[in-house]
Amino acid sequence: MPKILTISELTHDLKEVLENIFQDVWVEGEVSNLRSPGSGHSYFSLKDAQSTLRCVLFRHAAVRLKFALADGLHVVASGRIGVYGRDGQYQLYVDTVQPKGAGALQTAFEQLKARLAQEGLFDEARKKPLPFLPETIGVVTSPTGAVIRDILQVLERRFPRAHVVINPVRVQGEGSAEEIARAVEEFNAWGQPDVIILARGGGSLEDLWSFNEERLARAIAASGIPVVSAVGHETDYTIADFVADKRAPTPSAAAEMVMPAETELREHIDQLVKHLWRSLVDVVPQQSQHIDDLCEEMRRALQNRFEEKRLEVDGFCRELEALNPLAILRRGYSVTMAEDGRTAIRHTGQLKTGDRLKTRLAKGEFLSRVEEILA
Amino acid sequence: MGFEESLKKLEKIIDDLHSEKISLEKSIEKFEEGVKLADHCLKTLDGMRKKIEVVAKTKDGKLKIKPFEEKA
Numbered sequence: 001m002p003k004i005l006t007i008s009e010l011t012h013d014l015k016e017v018l019e020n021i022f023q024d025v026w027v028e029g030e031v032s033n034l035r036s037p038g039s040g041h042s043y044f045s046l047k048d049a050q051s052t053l054r055c056v057l058f059r060h061a062a063v064r065l066k067f068a069l070a071d072g073l074h075v076v077a078s079g080r081i082g083v084y085g086r087d088g089q090y091q092l093y094v095d096t097v098q099p100k101g102a103g104a105l106q107t108a109f110e111q112l113k114a115r116l117a118q119e120g121l122f123d124e125a126r127k128k129p130l131p132f133l134p135e136t137i138g139v140v141t142s143p144t145g146a147v148i149r150d151i152l153q154v155l156e157r158r159f160p161r162a163h164v165v166i167n168p169v170r171v172q173g174e175g176s177a178e179e180i181a182r183a184v185e186e187f188n189a190w191g192q193p194d195v196i197i198l199a200r201g202g203g204s205l206e207d208l209w210s211f212n213e214e215r216l217a218r219a220i221a222a223s224g225i226p227v228v229s230a231v232g233h234e235t236d237y238t239i240a241d242f243v244a245d246k247r248a249p250t251p252s253a254a255a256e257m258v259m260p261a262e263t264e265l266r267e268h269i270d271q272l273v274k275h276l277w278r279s280l281v282d283v284v285p286q287q288s289q290h291i292d293d294l295c296e297e298m299r300r301a302l303q304n305r306f307e308e309k310r311l312e313v314d315g316f317c318r319e320l321e322a323l324n325p326l327a328i329l330r331r332g333y334s335v336t337m338a339e340d341g342r343t344a345i346r347h348t349g350q351l352k353t354g355d356r357l358k359t360r361l362a363k364g365e366f367l368s369r370v371e372e373i374l375a
Numbered sequence: 376m377g378f379e380e381s382l383k384k385l386e387k388i389i390d391d392l393h394s395e396k397i398s399l400e401k402s403i404e405k406f407e408e409g410v411k412l413a414d415h416c417l418k419t420l421d422g423m424r425k426k427i428e429v430v431a432k433t434k435d436g437k438l439k440i441k442p443f444e445e446k447a
Contacts, residue, residue, distance in 0.1 A: 133379065165428045186438055266420065279393055
């Protein structure tokens with residue numbers, strides 16, 4: 001007579017055998033029937049063409065995953081086989097899961113990128129323009145090393161008197177994404193910088209990882225201050241780059257992007273002032289020679305200003321006052337116009353006897369009549 | 376008024392002055408405004424001061440700004 005077992009006894013024996021043999025299993029398959037209830041544990045099946053294996057991923061193991069499990073994903077899982085007596089089921093208690101093919105980080109990157117793109121976080125429409133001339137530049141990066149040095153050097157070259165505030169952070173390793181995100185938030189809470197540069201030198205995908213974390217992506221998206229990201233080398237793209245208002249290929253390029261060159265700005269203003277004078281020359285041709293001289297004088301005055309680093313501006317104002325066309329009138333010149341005050345009279349060919357004329361003096365205007373044309 | 380706004384306004388004034396329909400009166404007025412704007416822009420540039428600072432966190436989580444000294 002064979003020994004008759006109870007279900008529990010049999011299950012117990014099976015459990016002993018199976019759990020003993022399959023303590024460390026590596027298995028490959030496609031994820032299906034994924035369920036992740038509120039407990040943080042995940043339940044799914046791994047399957048291939050013929051068979052299915054039930055899997056449990058407990059929360060402590062789930063939080064270590066860099067990417068998100070999803071139905072259809074082809075993975076390699078490791079763990080131990082356990083028997084769940086109540087349901088008469090054996091299942092894999094999963095320790096680690098790796099995407100098959102692409103690395104876990106690469107998969108996580110693609111997943112987050114797709115999710116945030118779907119949410120509209122990368123849309124051009126939500127990108128903020130950079131300030132034309134920032135008063136304060138916030139830089140979030142490591143306070144030591146080549147990156148901050150490069151940024152400061154470029155700023156020094158373009159605009160020697162820039163105001164820079166560095167918020168020092170660790171740019172890699174556990175917790176660095178949180179630190180970088182908080183630095184962005186601190187700058188926003190403080191409110192002083194009008195642009196933020198996020199910078200890090202080149203490195204492997206693992207090294208740059210903090211710039212691919214959702215925590216930082218959210219902080220950048222929430223920033224009221226425009227953010228320029230400059231992470232890694234020209235060919236490296238991170239999630240931070242996609243969310244940022246502008247991506248710079250290198251930290252030096254970021255510095256160039258946020259700060260205009262002072263000499264170019266001053267040249268531009270100089271040009272505009274010259275145009276301003278030219279346009280006046282066109283309007284008041286009687287005094288064009290005089291105004292040309294003034295223009296030259298003004299250009300020299302401006303030229304000297306550029307060469308001096310910290311010239312007082314008051315003198316400049318006084319010069320401009322003196323060059324004002326009203327001042328010309330004060331010196332005794334007058335402007336003669338047709339009665340309507342629109343056409344300046346440049347030569348007597350414009351006149352005939354009896355015409356009424358309007359003349360502007362330094363103080364006041366009067367009408368007169370042409371009695372006789374002499375020449 | 377900000378630097379960029381002043382500069383844009385100055386550029387606009389020059390455009391206006393080059394358009395032929397403007398009266399002498401008006402152009403003198405515009406000219407004066409233009410000179411003021413150019414002066415304002417230059418003053419803004421002159422008024423900027425070099426400052427390199429670093430954020431230090433205090434215990435209560437507030438930001439403290441200190442001068443930055445680069446470590447070799």
